[in-house]
Amino acid sequence: xxxxxxxxxxxxxxxxxxxxxxxxxxxxxxxxxxxxxxxxxxxxxxxxxxxxxxxxxxxxxxxxxxxxxxxxxxxxxxxxxxxxxxxxxxxxxxxxxxxxxxxxxxxxxxxxxxxxxxxxxxxxxxxxxxxxxxxxxxxxxxxxxxxxxxxxxxxxxxxxxxxxxxxxxxxxxxxxxxxxxxxxxxxxxxxxxxxxxxxxxxxxxxxxxxxxxxxxxxxxxxxxxxxxxxxxxxxxxxxxxxxxxxxxxxxxxxxxxxxxxxxxxxxxxxxxxxxxxxxxxxxxxxxxxxxxxxxxxxxxxxxxxxxxxxxxxxxxxxxxxxxxxxxxxxxxxxxxxxxxxxxxxxxxxxxxxxxxxxxxxxxxxxxxxxxxxxxxxxxxxxxxxxxxxxxxxxxxxxxxxxxxxxxxxxxxxxxxxxxxxxxx
Numbered sequence: 001x002x003x004x005x006x007x008x009x010x011x012x013x014x015x016x017x018x019x020x021x022x023x024x025x026x027x028x029x030x031x032x033x034x035x036x037x038x039x040x041x042x043x044x045x046x047x048x049x050x051x052x053x054x055x056x057x058x059x060x061x062x063x064x065x066x067x068x069x070x071x072x073x074x075x076x077x078x079x080x081x082x083x084x085x086x087x088x089x090x091x092x093x094x095x096x097x098x099x100x101x102x103x104x105x106x107x108x109x110x111x112x113x114x115x116x117x118x119x120x121x122x123x124x125x126x127x128x129x130x131x132x133x134x135x136x137x138x139x140x141x142x143x144x145x146x147x148x149x150x151x152x153x154x155x156x157x158x159x160x161x162x163x164x165x166x167x168x169x170x171x172x173x174x175x176x177x178x179x180x181x182x183x184x185x186x187x188x189x190x191x192x193x194x195x196x197x198x199x200x201x202x203x204x205x206x207x208x209x210x211x212x213x214x215x216x217x218x219x220x221x222x223x224x225x226x227x228x229x230x231x232x233x234x235x236x237x238x239x240x241x242x243x244x245x246x247x248x249x250x251x252x253x254x255x256x257x258x259x260x261x262x263x264x265x266x267x268x269x270x271x272x273x274x275x276x277x278x279x280x281x282x283x284x285x286x287x288x289x290x291x292x293x294x295x296x297x298x299x300x301x302x303x304x305x306x307x308x309x310x311x312x313x314x315x316x317x318x319x320x321x322x323x324x325x326x327x328x329x330x331x332x333x334x335x336x337x338x339x340x341x342x343x344x345x346x347x348x349x350x351x352x353x354x355x356x357x358x359x360x361x362x363x364x365x366x367x368x369x370x371x372x373x374x375x376x377x378x379x380x381x382x383x384x385x386x387x388x389x390x391x392x393x394x395x396x397x398x399x400x401x402x403x404x405x406x407x408x409x410x411x412x413x414x415x416x417x418x419x420x421x422x423x424x
Contacts, residue, residue, distance in 0.1 A: 050162025067277020146185020294423025
């Protein structure tokens with residue numbers, strides 16, 4: 001089978017820099033200049049940083065805006081099944097021929113100079129979004145914020161910082177304050193910033209940067225509040241109280257993400273239809289996604305199978321809370337992680353919620369943690385642990401002994417992407 005043109009070009013882009021991550025904006029500014037500075041021609045931008053919840057919050061904002069008929073661009077990362085997922089133009093995933101032409105244009109403009117894969121593909125996304133009419137542009141930070149390739153819009157309409165926690169310490173710093181400083185780098189002078197729930201060390205840094213730049217903060221717990229009451233979501237800010245359905249994205253943590261999305265929509269001047277659309281129409285794959293079709297569900301037809309791509313200690317805590325809130329059912333984990341992640345921190349909150357963990361290596365990922373290493377970490381956390389050749393084999397073995405199990409495939413977006421490709 002011949003690979004699509006865009007896949008061939010993307011493979012070439014991987015070879016333009018010896019490192020996958022090399023945080024600086026110099027190369028991005030150079031290429032954007034060669035492309036005519038498309039970042040200055042975007043529809044009004046909402047720029048979103050944070051450790052957890054960025055994608056879900058963006059998905060809810062997009063759903064809310066589109067519920068009122070707005071045309072919305074969106075740029076997210078990483079993709080799960082195909083690169084095209086990263087770029088939405090006025091609501092639609094970018095077409096293959098359009099993507100191939102853009103990537104070719106960016107390669108030509110770059111002229112063979114060193115640039116990372118994320119940097120050149122971000123420039124391609126900005127170029128695409130600058131050429132298609134829309135009402136809003138939603139951009140998710142890739143890593144950090146201050147030196148992320150997305151941090152090139154001089155004056156966005158709004159910035160958002162979702163919860164900040166420990167992750168990517170090798171790139172962002174070894175304390176919560178240092179990581180928060182990188183995330184807060186997206187705050188712009190006099191541009192309002194929505195802030196989700198934060199630990200004190202992170203909030204102190206965010207508040208200090210906002211004060212230096214005269215950027216109004218709209219922070220959870222100070223300027224807006226969100227809670228569940230009688231099976232409904234209640235949001236309150238200085239404009240009044242909203243009574244809405246609970247988010248359709250599962251997990252108690254989605255309440256905070258919904259609150260940030262609602263606060264953003266209110267700041268953008270959107271009304272009741274947008275607020276309801278945000279919590280009822282959002283779609284975000286691999287965030288406690290129930291699998292119903294494909295080889296894995298067929299291998300365990302009586303089981304309840306979930307997929308989640310969270311991969312840091314905060315994600316583990318959120319998953320544990322969600323599992324605790326579900327109806328009782330024997331729960332087993334199928335887990336694969338990258339060797340750059342804090343596996344002990346991720347598994348610690350989950351250990352009491354599962355009967356076992358079956359470890360797998362992530363297919364095709366050089367940085368995968370070997371299955372046996374994941375199993376050792378699971379045993380250290382107090383879990384009964386096994387290994388399997390694949391997620392499918394793991395599910396088959398679990399279902400053979402406990403047909404009605406709840407099975408959560410988890411630990412990495414890269415693992416989740418492979419599962420979605422196989423079960424699409």
